[in-house]
Amino acid sequence: MATAPVVACPTCKKPVPWLASERFKPFCSERCQLIDLGDWATEAHKIPGSPTLDDAFEDKTALSDPPD
Numbered sequence: 328m329a330t331a332p333v334v335a336c337p338t339c340k341k342p343v344p345w346l347a348s349e350r351f352k353p354f355c356s357e358r359c360q361l362i363d364l365g366d367w368a369t370e371a372h373k374i375p376g377s378p379t380l381d382d383a384f385e386d387k388t389a390l391s392d393p394p395d
């Protein structure tokens with residue numbers, strides 16, 4: 328029987344056997360998978376030059392909010 332290939336977990340670099348039983352491959356665990364996805368989502372919010380929903384919302388609020 329051939330030895331399963333081993334990959335390094337992208338989050339913690341721990342060796343992970345590439346087996347069907349490894350549910351979170353190439354990650355070693357669900358925790359590492361969530362950490363990596365979280366990093367990716369955080370990076371997506373940092374794209375410079377893209378208008379954000381927050382900015383548009385603030386503009387409308389400022390225009391429709393009557394001065395006291």
Ligand SMILES: [Zn+2]
Pocket residue numbers: 336337338339340341354355356359
């Ligand atoms: Zn890991």
